[in-house]
Amino acid sequence: MVNSVNSQQLYKLQGGIKLPHHKNDSLQNGLSRLPIADKVYMSLRINRGNIAKPLVKVGDKVLKGQIIAKPDTIKGSYIHASTSGEVTAIKQRATASPEADISTVVEITSDGKEQWVLLSQTPINQAYIDSISTEDIIDCIHNGGLVGLGGAGFPTHLKYSSQNTIHTLIVNGAECEPYITCDEQLMLDYPDDLINGILLMMKASGASQAIFALEDQVGNIKSNIDKRVKDRNIQNISVVKVPTIYPAGGEKQLIKVLTGLEVPSGGLPLNLGIIVQNVGTIKALSDFIAQGRPLVERIVTIAGDCIGTAQNFITAIGTPMSHLLQHADFDKDKTHRLIIGGPMMGYSMPDCSIGIDKTTNCILALSEKITQHYGDTLPCIRCGECVNVCPAYLLPQQLHWYIKGENLEKAREHHLYDCIECGACAWVCPSQIKLVDYYRYAKSELKYLDYKREKSDKAQIRHEQRETRLERLKTERAAKRKRTRRRTSNPDKIKQDLNATMERIQKAKAEKIAQQKTKKQETDNNAE
Amino acid sequence: MQNKVFNTESAPHIPNKNSVAKVMLTVWLALVPAMLAHVLFFGTGIIIQLTLSIIFALFFEITSLKLLGKPIKLFLKDYSAFVTGLLFALCISPVAPWWISFIGMFFAIVVAKHLFGGLGQNIFNPAMLGFAVVLISFPQAMSIWLPPHSISPYAMSFVENLHAIFLGQFPTAIEFDTLTQATPLDLIKTGISQDKMMSEITTGVVFGDFGGLGWEWVANMYFIGGVFLIYKKIITWRVPTAVILTTIAFSLPFYLFDADNFIGPLQHLFSGGLMLGAFFIATDPTSGCSSHKGQLIFGAGVAIMTLLIREFGNFPDGVAFGVLIMNMSAPLIDRLTIPKAFGQENK
Numbered sequence: 001m002v003n004s005v006n007s008q009q010l011y012k013l014q015g016g017i018k019l020p021h022h023k024n025d026s027l028q029n030g031l032s033r034l035p036i037a038d039k040v041y042m043s044l045r046i047n048r049g050n051i052a053k054p055l056v057k058v059g060d061k062v063l064k065g066q067i068i069a070k071p072d073t074i075k076g077s078y079i080h081a082s083t084s085g086e087v088t089a090i091k092q093r094a095t096a097s098p099e100a101d102i103s104t105v106v107e108i109t110s111d112g113k114e115q116w117v118l119l120s121q122t123p124i125n126q127a128y129i130d131s132i133s134t135e136d137i138i139d140c141i142h143n144g145g146l147v148g149l150g151g152a153g154f155p156t157h158l159k160y161s162s163q164n165t166i167h168t169l170i171v172n173g174a175e176c177e178p179y180i181t182c183d184e185q186l187m188l189d190y191p192d193d194l195i196n197g198i199l200l201m202m203k204a205s206g207a208s209q210a211i212f213a214l215e216d217q218v219g220n221i222k223s224n225i226d227k228r229v230k231d232r233n234i235q236n237i238s239v240v241k242v243p244t245i246y247p248a249g250g251e252k253q254l255i256k257v258l259t260g261l262e263v264p265s266g267g268l269p270l271n272l273g274i275i276v277q278n279v280g281t282i283k284a285l286s287d288f289i290a291q292g293r294p295l296v297e298r299i300v301t302i303a304g305d306c307i308g309t310a311q312n313f314i315t316a317i318g319t320p321m322s323h324l325l326q327h328a329d330f331d332k333d334k335t336h337r338l339i340i341g342g343p344m345m346g347y348s349m350p351d352c353s354i355g356i357d358k359t360t361n362c363i364l365a366l367s368e369k370i371t372q373h374y375g376d377t378l379p380c381i382r383c384g385e386c387v388n389v390c391p392a393y394l395l396p397q398q399l400h401w402y403i404k405g406e407n408l409e410k411a412r413e414h415h416l417y418d419c420i421e422c423g424a425c426a427w428v429c430p431s432q433i434k435l436v437d438y439y440r441y442a443k444s445e446l447k448y449l450d451y452k453r454e455k456s457d458k459a460q461i462r463h464e465q466r467e468t469r470l471e472r473l474k475t476e477r478a479a480k481r482k483r484t485r486r487r488t489s490n491p492d493k494i495k496q497d498l499n500a501t502m503e504r505i506q507k508a509k510a511e512k513i514a515q516q517k518t519k520k521q522e523t524d525n526n527a528e
Numbered sequence: 529m530q531n532k533v534f535n536t537e538s539a540p541h542i543p544n545k546n547s548v549a550k551v552m553l554t555v556w557l558a559l560v561p562a563m564l565a566h567v568l569f570f571g572t573g574i575i576i577q578l579t580l581s582i583i584f585a586l587f588f589e590i591t592s593l594k595l596l597g598k599p600i601k602l603f604l605k606d607y608s609a610f611v612t613g614l615l616f617a618l619c620i621s622p623v624a625p626w627w628i629s630f631i632g633m634f635f636a637i638v639v640a641k642h643l644f645g646g647l648g649q650n651i652f653n654p655a656m657l658g659f660a661v662v663l664i665s666f667p668q669a670m671s672i673w674l675p676p677h678s679i680s681p682y683a684m685s686f687v688e689n690l691h692a693i694f695l696g697q698f699p700t701a702i703e704f705d706t707l708t709q710a711t712p713l714d715l716i717k718t719g720i721s722q723d724k725m726m727s728e729i730t731t732g733v734v735f736g737d738f739g740g741l742g743w744e745w746v747a748n749m750y751f752i753g754g755v756f757l758i759y760k761k762i763i764t765w766r767v768p769t770a771v772i773l774t775t776i777a778f779s780l781p782f783y784l785f786d787a788d789n790f791i792g793p794l795q796h797l798f799s800g801g802l803m804l805g806a807f808f809i810a811t812d813p814t815s816g817c818s819s820h821k822g823q824l825i826f827g828a829g830v831a832i833m834t835l836l837i838r839e840f841g842n843f844p845d846g847v848a849f850g851v852l853i854m855n856m857s858a859p860l861i862d863r864l865t866i867p868k869a870f871g872q873e874n875k
Contacts, residue, residue: 019542020542100536100792174873228868257829262870267871288634295556298669310570336534341537341543343541344540345540346541348538349534350536351533352532352534366541368535370541371541372543374543374547375547375548375605378602379647379648381648381814382646382813383762385546385552385761385818388761391870392870393867393870395818395819395867397818398818398862415869415872417864426540427540427543428547430548431547431548432543432546434537434538435603436539437538
């Protein structure tokens with residue numbers, strides 16, 4: 001276990017690619033608040049099939065910030081209404097998730113009043129941070145409905161527990177995908193809230209230092225935050241610029257660049273005593289504590305060549321994409337793909353009626369001119385360019401080879417599960433192969449096979465147990481029979497036994513007669 | 529807003545500008561300096577051989593694709609058959625008869641490539657398999673080499689080259705002895721078998737400063753082309769470096785021990801096909817190793833096999849055989865050198 005890391009030195013990330021930024025368009029138009037949509041569609045899907053239970057029913061009036069769904073288990077998170085109005089439907093609907101998965105969605109028709117629930121407001125200052133207890137902060141994280149806003153949507157409170165020994169909090173402001181600027185916008189506009197949030201997160205985790213990571217291509221954010229940190233006389237927050245290489249903003253990659261440490265395969269940053277937190281999540285904590293506002297809105301970047309005015313919007317969770325697009329001069333006819341997330345890892349959405357999620361950082365509308373393939377897909381020539389760019393040190397061409405041949409166990413041997421699906425391999429492939437599709441397929445297929453194997457293994461064990469049980473009963477019965485048979489099978493012994501018994505009986509009889517005789521004699525004698 | 533259904537293909541949504549054709553054309557470009565050096569020292573024969581082998585390569589490529597029912601236009605556009613033809617032409621003699629290319633390309637394209645499944649599926653390097661077949665089958669036709677222009681009593685014109693290749697007729701001014709004077713490595717092989725000392729052999733006119741005369745310049749050009757490929761990220765430094773360093777490390781002790789009977793490191797590097805092999809043949813990704821460690825082992829293996837054949841085998845040069853033998857070993861090497869994934873060191 002490592003106890004601390006040096007925040008001054010940077011380490012080299014093996015692999016990765018340099019991508020065009022496309023970030024200026026949305027940044028130059030700044031941040032504005034999006035007016036509330038007529039209807040919001042709040043997905044109850046938290047992450048990976050974890051679905052919260054609705055606490056409201058159709059026809060209920062809700063206030064903004066009211067809890068409308070609570071998680072089944074401790075591993076879930078709360079969902080709050082993002083506007084005030086009436087619940088008009090609870091139904092299965094496409095959500096802003098990979099493959100636009102169908103999930104339970106609460107439809108709230110806004111009354112346009114944006115009426116909040118009663119909010120408890122506490123100004124955050126150093127004295128407050130000193131006085132609040134670790135458990136209280138973790139409760140706030142849970143009650144505020146906080147999830148990782150960087151992409152995966154992992155419920156934040158699960159990272160914080162008194163059992164973990166954490167020495168470093170890494171603040172992830174490195175947005176490595178092109179076009180997305182929501183984090184950069186947030187860092188530009190809310191530096192003070194961020195610093196408050198970082199101090200609270202550090203207190204919650206017990207970390208002794210925080211490393212605030214930024215990409216080296218961002219402007220004067222570093223100096224701005226450095227100045228504020230210095231003004232407030234905070235010693236243990238250091239702002240570090242990391243090279244702009246995709247995917248340096250990935251959790252594991254960022255840790256590697258900043259500390260030189262590698263998160264163990266299959267493990268978590270917790271195993272190294274590190275927590276990585278996206279800037280958006282940190283700001284959400286500070287909002288919840290300072291203003292009492294749970295996570296009901298986030299910053300969403302709208303960009304792409306089919307967007308007239310690319311910009312960042314403060315958007316209520318559940319707002320349909322169409323509403324966002326309307327406010328950004330969307331050219332629907334030109335749009336070929338509508339993407340949630342970045343161009344490297346984002347999911348393409350079939351239509352724009354889907355409501356945004358807590359993890360929706362960006363909506364991209366791209367024309368066919370940008371998305372179309374450069375050439376035709378050819379067989380892999382094993383050129384090895386994918387090996388050079390893979391940040392997980394895999395052999396993508398070998399994985400592809402084995403998966404194509406349905407040799408999935410071999411793919412597992414080649415560390416398929418360490419793939420982070422960043423898409424760098426597919427991006428450099430001269431044969432234009434959609435490599436990540438193969439890996440996703442193999443992962444889900446292997447999961448299914450493992451499930452089937454586990455089931456058949458269990459059945460096998462049950463079967464074997466039954467067999468041994470039957471066998472045992474059989475031997476027991478056989479032994480019993482044998483004992484009986486042994487007793488009945490030896491004629492001499494039976495004869496002897498019989499004789500002995502007969503003798504005993506006769507002896508007894510004789511004795512009895514003799515006794516009776518003497519008794520009779522005695523009575524006779526007495527009678528005389 | 530009325531609903532429109534958008535395209536839902538998966539990420540990445542911004543495609544790269546890379547293509548197999550680009551890779552192959554860059555390899556072509558990298559071979560241009562060597563081709564020019566070839567013309568300069570050995571005459572225009574190479575141009576004819578090049579044209580021939582590319583025509584045959586395309587002929588067999590189209591026929592195979594047609595017979596296999598694969599899209600012809602799609603696979604012709606990848607230019608891989610062009611590269612196979614070019615590499616083959618650079619290996620054979622500029623005055624070899626035309627049917628050498630025909631047979632070589634048949635084995636390269638039909639047998640080594642398409643019978644194994646086509647582009648990206650071949651176990652053996654196609655050009656080297658074709659070359660090995662003609663080298664073993666037609667030793668006489670393959671041993672006709674002309675000395676470099678500078679020491680040749682007669683320089684063949686383009687038309688005379690055509691005559692030689694298609695009709696087997698050489699100008700009367702060229703004696704048979706000159707024709708079979710052959711390559712520097714041939715001379716070393718025969719020289720040593722006649723108990724001549726290396727110092728004696730290399731004083732011959734076909735030897736240059738450190739390799740064969742003319743050959744060393746072609747080798748230099750291969751080196752330059754190879755460095756260009758590394759710069760263009762078409763190949764990595766691993767295979768060529770492994771080949772060159774292993775060649776030096778393996779031949780130097782023998783050379784220091786007995787300089788009269790063993791070929792020196794520089795002679796090894798700058799004669800025959802070693803430079804071509806190091807940068808253009810052993811780096812063929814399809815038939816080579818995929819892991820970085822495997823590539824180093826592969827390169828070292830090619831060098832060791834080549835040197836063993838040159839010093840102790842029956843053939844003057846062994847690059848083709850070295851590559852083919854290592855091609856066979858590549859899947860095994862790959863299996864034994866699966867790299868550790870991110871975070872597995874700490875496990």
